[in-house]
Amino acid sequence: MKLKRYLYLGHRWLGVAMCVLFAMWFISGIVLMYVPYPGLSEEERLAGLPPLRASAVAVPPRQLLSEAGVTQLSLRAIGDRAAYVVGFSDGRTEQYYADTAEPVAAISAEEAVGFAQAFARRSGRLAAGDAGVVSVASIDYDQWSLSPSLREHRPLFRVDLGTEDGLQLYVSSQTGQVLRDTTRFERSWNWVGANLHWLYPAALRRHSELWAQLVIALSLLGLLSIASGAVVGIWRLRLRKPYKGRRYSPYRGVMKWHHVMGLICVLFFATYMFSGLMSMSPWGIFSSGEPYSRQAQRYYGGCEIADEVASLHALQQVLRSGEYRELHWRRLGGEYYLLGSRSPRHTDLLRPLSWQREPVMAAKIADAAAQLLPGYGYRLETLAGHDVYYYSHHQRYRPLPVMRLRFDDPQATWFHIDPLTGELRGRLTQRERLRRWLYNGLHSWDFLPLLNRRPLWDVLVIAMMILGAGFSITAIIIAAKRLQARPSRRRS
Numbered sequence: 001m002k003l004k005r006y007l008y009l010g011h012r013w014l015g016v017a018m019c020v021l022f023a024m025w026f027i028s029g030i031v032l033m034y035v036p037y038p039g040l041s042e043e044e045r046l047a048g049l050p051p052l053r054a055s056a057v058a059v060p061p062r063q064l065l066s067e068a069g070v071t072q073l074s075l076r077a078i079g080d081r082a083a084y085v086v087g088f089s090d091g092r093t094e095q096y097y098a099d100t101a102e103p104v105a106a107i108s109a110e111e112a113v114g115f116a117q118a119f120a121r122r123s124g125r126l127a128a129g130d131a132g133v134v135s136v137a138s139i140d141y142d143q144w145s146l147s148p149s150l151r152e153h154r155p156l157f158r159v160d161l162g163t164e165d166g167l168q169l170y171v172s173s174q175t176g177q178v179l180r181d182t183t184r185f186e187r188s189w190n191w192v193g194a195n196l197h198w199l200y201p202a203a204l205r206r207h208s209e210l211w212a213q214l215v216i217a218l219s220l221l222g223l224l225s226i227a228s229g230a231v232v233g234i235w236r237l238r239l240r241k242p243y244k245g246r247r248y249s250p251y252r253g254v255m256k257w258h259h260v261m262g263l264i265c266v267l268f269f270a271t272y273m274f275s276g277l278m279s280m281s282p283w284g285i286f287s288s289g290e291p292y293s294r295q296a297q298r299y300y301g302g303c304e305i306a307d308e309v310a311s312l313h314a315l316q317q318v319l320r321s322g323e324y325r326e327l328h329w330r331r332l333g334g335e336y337y338l339l340g341s342r343s344p345r346h347t348d349l350l351r352p353l354s355w356q357r358e359p360v361m362a363a364k365i366a367d368a369a370a371q372l373l374p375g376y377g378y379r380l381e382t383l384a385g386h387d388v389y390y391y392s393h394h395q396r397y398r399p400l401p402v403m404r405l406r407f408d409d410p411q412a413t414w415f416h417i418d419p420l421t422g423e424l425r426g427r428l429t430q431r432e433r434l435r436r437w438l439y440n441g442l443h444s445w446d447f448l449p450l451l452n453r454r455p456l457w458d459v460l461v462i463a464m465m466i467l468g469a470g471f472s473i474t475a476i477i478i479a480a481k482r483l484q485a486r487p488s489r490r491r492s
Contacts (some may be wrong), residue, residue: 005233016479018225018426020148021218023472024196025276030465033458036081037200038144038182038190042344043397048119048178049077054319056082057098060312061329064096069295073329078104078176079115080436093152095175104175112157112171119169119178120161128204134162138173143195144182145170145200146205153179212280225262225320226273230266233259241479258474268464275442278435288429289411294383296424298371300332318350324393338422344397349421367420369405369415382419385450389428389436390416393451398425 054076061073065082072087075098082098095104107115113136120126128363136159139145145156153172156179161167166184171177194200199218204211236250236259242249249259262269269384281287318327331337369378381404383390392398403417404423414433418423428436440446450457 001196007228007232011225011232012482014221014225014228015475018218018222019472019475019479022222022474025028026465026468026472028193028195028197031189032197033461034191035186035193036195037198038180038186039147044123045178046343048340049325050080050122050329051323051325052077052119052319053080053388056080056314057312057319059084059096059098059101059313061315062311063101071300075327076172077324079111079118083175087377106173107157107171107176109138109157111157111176112136112173115176116157116159116161116169116178117333120163120167125165125167126161129228132161134160136160140379141202143200143202144168144187144190145180146200146202148177148208153177216277216282219273219280222271222273223277226266226270229262230270233263233266237263254474254477258471259385261467261474262385264293265464265467269468269471271442271465272468275439279443281435286431286435288427288431290490292427295372295427299332299424301334301368301371308353310314315358321350330422333363333364339423339443345399346447347423349422350473362419364463365403365417365419368422369417372405372415373407373409376407378405380405380409388448389414389433390425391446391448391451404424442458 039447057075061075061084062072064086069089070086071089072085074085075082077083078084078095084096084098086094086096089095096102097104109454117132119125126132134182136157138155139158140155142144142158145158150170150322151157153174155173157173159169159170159171161169166187168182169178170182172179179376190338199211199215203215229239238248238250241249247254251259276404278286314325318324318338322340323342325343326341328339328341329336330339340348340350342348350395366380383402383404384400386392386398386400390398390402390404399418401419403419405417407413407415407417411429411431413430414428416425416427436446445457445461450460
């Protein structure tokens with residue numbers, strides 16, 4: 001009997017503590033389906049960059065590649081100038097202007113405003129004759145710039161362009177790149193969307209470890225509340241010997257609704273809370289050993305000097321051939337080539353000497369793929385359509401066709417490779433595939449039969465969220481009555 005009493009009391013007071021959080025998670029989840037946390041998509045980023053011009057480049061790539069430890073080389077615009085982006089084996093990234101080879105220095109607030117204006121005009125978000133600047137501020141953090149990926153760019157310049165939609169652009173003080181955009185619509189809805197759903201107040205999220213532990217702890221308490229409620233709910237249910245009045249539940253009013261809704265939807269509530277916990281990868285359960293970046297470095301083979309792609313003449317020839325917004329030097333299977341990006345969906349593979357746009361040879365991909373996991377074999381298949389592990393959804397574009405390499409290593413690792421460009425499209429270890437089901441599957445219902453039949457997915461997910469919110473509201477009412485009753489009991 002003591003066990004039952006402890007379960008009753010445990011569920012009662014856990015419910016008091018967690019009911020508002022449950023309601024908040026369900027309601028904010030609906031908002032998050034359609035208004036993601038502010039960011040800058042690859043499509044938006046490239047649209048805001050100017051086409052690279054041959055006249056803007058006077059320094060041969062060979063000069064940058066001569067430094068020790070270079071693993072990556074790219075060319076992109078910073079304002080009206082082109083700049084080389086050089087990545088090193090120790091993780092450093094340096095940038096040099098392509099007309100003088102001078103390092104890109106920290107920029108001023110005035111320069112940040114100019115970069116933001118040009119970016120907004122090119123992307124069609126600011127009229128050509130409109131200066132459009134209300135204010136500029138230097139910040140380390142604010143509510144919309146919490147991502148750890150922005151660390152090397154801080155402090156940031158936040159430029160308010162005074163547009164009708166309240167557009168604000170975040171500009172790196174180190175490189176002049178536009179890193180993030182937000183609108184008034186996004187900022188407003190995210191206060192009841194991502195910020196609530198992820199427990200994302202800036203003062204807390206800045207402390208990443210503390211934030212992660214808090215979310216994990218609250219998720220565990222939520223699971224405990226659901227589990228105790230399920231046990232209590234079953235104990236109080238009578239199907240064979242109903243209560244007086246042929247009632248299966250002993251409760252009336254809000255308590256009855258809470259009891260019945262909880263029993264009907266307990267599996268959904270439990271999987272929703274559990275999958276939210278899995279999103280945090282608690283205790284490193286989804287860690288995958290060797291970093292993906294190191295495997296990618298082996299695949300591409302670094303950026304050694306090669307005359308056919310490192311000369312100024314070759315580079316200027318490429319820039320005259322197309323409206324490229326970024327160029328990336330690559331080595332694949334011992335052969336050098338360039339990737340020219342017009343947009344995320346329009347990337348050209350450029351072979352040395354001829355500079356013709358053509359698909360990379362499968363043999364070159366095979367040679368490079370052997371370096372991903374040396375010593376292990378793999379099985380190759382080509383996907384013509386999306387499947388449960390490779391799909392487009394939630395503002396994420398996945399090109400087709402794609403090659404899938406299944407390695408026979410202890411982690412049963414899969415790699416996806418674009419057969420047209422040879423570009424790596426991601427990695428999935430056995431643990432990462434498990435996370436796809438325990439988090440993406442259970443939390444977002446990322447199941448192809450639903451995703452391929454929208455708005456069916458939308459209707460079902462919203463219906464369950466509304467049901468969860470309704471259930472949470474009954475818990476809030478019960479908790480409020482419980483708390484109101486205790487002072488009166490003490491007075492009596």
